[in-house]
Amino acid sequence: MDSYDAIRNRTAIIVSFYWVTSMMMVYLNKKLIKSDEFRLNTPIFVAFFQCFVAVIICQVFGFVTRFFKRESSFLIKFDPKLSREVLPLSFCFVAMITFNNLCLRELGLSFFNIGRSLTTFFTIILSYFLLKKTTSISACLCCLVVILGYLLGISSERPMELWMWGLSYCVLASLFCSLNAIITARVLPSVGNNVWKLVYYNNLNSCILFLPLVLCSGDPATIFRYERLTHFYFWFILSLVGLLGFLTSLSSSWEIQMTTPLTHGISGSAKTCLQTSFVVLHLGEVKPLLWWLSNCTVAVGTVAFALVKRSRMKRKFAEQLRYQQVDSMENARPLLSD
Numbered sequence: 001m002d003s004y005d006a007i008r009n010r011t012a013i014i015v016s017f018y019w020v021t022s023m024m025m026v027y028l029n030k031k032l033i034k035s036d037e038f039r040l041n042t043p044i045f046v047a048f049f050q051c052f053v054a055v056i057i058c059q060v061f062g063f064v065t066r067f068f069k070r071e072s073s074f075l076i077k078f079d080p081k082l083s084r085e086v087l088p089l090s091f092c093f094v095a096m097i098t099f100n101n102l103c104l105r106e107l108g109l110s111f112f113n114i115g116r117s118l119t120t121f122f123t124i125i126l127s128y129f130l131l132k133k134t135t136s137i138s139a140c141l142c143c144l145v146v147i148l149g150y151l152l153g154i155s156s157e158r159p160m161e162l163w164m165w166g167l168s169y170c171v172l173a174s175l176f177c178s179l180n181a182i183i184t185a186r187v188l189p190s191v192g193n194n195v196w197k198l199v200y201y202n203n204l205n206s207c208i209l210f211l212p213l214v215l216c217s218g219d220p221a222t223i224f225r226y227e228r229l230t231h232f233y234f235w236f237i238l239s240l241v242g243l244l245g246f247l248t249s250l251s252s253s254w255e256i257q258m259t260t261p262l263t264h265g266i267s268g269s270a271k272t273c274l275q276t277s278f279v280v281l282h283l284g285e286v287k288p289l290l291w292w293l294s295n296c297t298v299a300v301g302t303v304a305f306a307l308v309k310r311s312r313m314k315r316k317f318a319e320q321l322r323y324q325q326v327d328s329m330e331n332a333r334p335l336l337s338d
Helices: 004-034 043-065 080-106 109-115 118-130 137-156 164-191 195-217 219-224 232-258 261-283 289-332
Strands: none
Touching: 004 043, 004 080, 004 232, 004 261, 004 289, 043 080, 043 195, 043 219, 043 232, 080 164, 080 195, 118 137, 118 164, 118 261, 137 261, 137 289, 164 195, 164 232, 164 261, 195 219, 195 232, 232 261, 261 289
8 A cells, every 4th residue: 555645745746737737728728719819719619629639649649659568558449338438428528628618718717717616516516416425514614615715706806797608608617527527536437447548538529529519619610711720830729728638638537536526626726716816917917805815715715625635634544554454463363273
């Protein structure tokens, strides 16, 4: 069994990796969809392209490793049965990415990040009904602090900035983000807890599910009329978004595997809180005191939740170590003859 420090350090590395890739992906998505530089008003096509790039990366990586190893977790042979088992996750994944990008198009990045804190509320409720997992009172109190931060963020925005469509997209993005994390935890055993295989099947299914949405949205016509279509820099940024989408999908699945869907949700709230502050400071936006109080509240709730989980993890690890010591002592006890 790994030591407590080894598990803690591995978890910290995975969480940090998820934060970095996710923040970069959100920023570049916003840059593509709504910035003055690109104004590529095709959020569904961008989501489809992210999944397409992820599938290509999985296939290329598997092809390369084939020359070095006959057996490798990166080598994936398509299995229709596994694809069907991952399909519920793919439906949630498609909805999550679609509403995320629609939300980015309708709302400012700072409000989008605060709104995503609703993920915590949905994860607690859905974990109870879908995974039959209860949350401790102390953890629930920490989550309530995070939700309070979300409510403060809502009240700090001027009414004219609260577009109903954007707010609806934001709530739906949070809901499907919670479902995505919970169903990931349920589906992982079906693929032998192989995160690479899960990412491959999930993105492959998502590419197929996105096709009718892309065609119905009218995005192809917009892409063909786009003035930057033949520019190398445009395709470089679009491909970079796809790469970051793949890395975010990989790291988020690892984080869920290492922790729990609720911990992943809290991690996402902390990440969005940090990104919110960076964006506002970078753009030089002037925000009211209540807005900053909202971000600080989310941060305090997140840190408190992390401390609660850390204490529980240490207690659980100590119990497992004690049981192992008892078992080893019983096995080492000499047998008495009749």
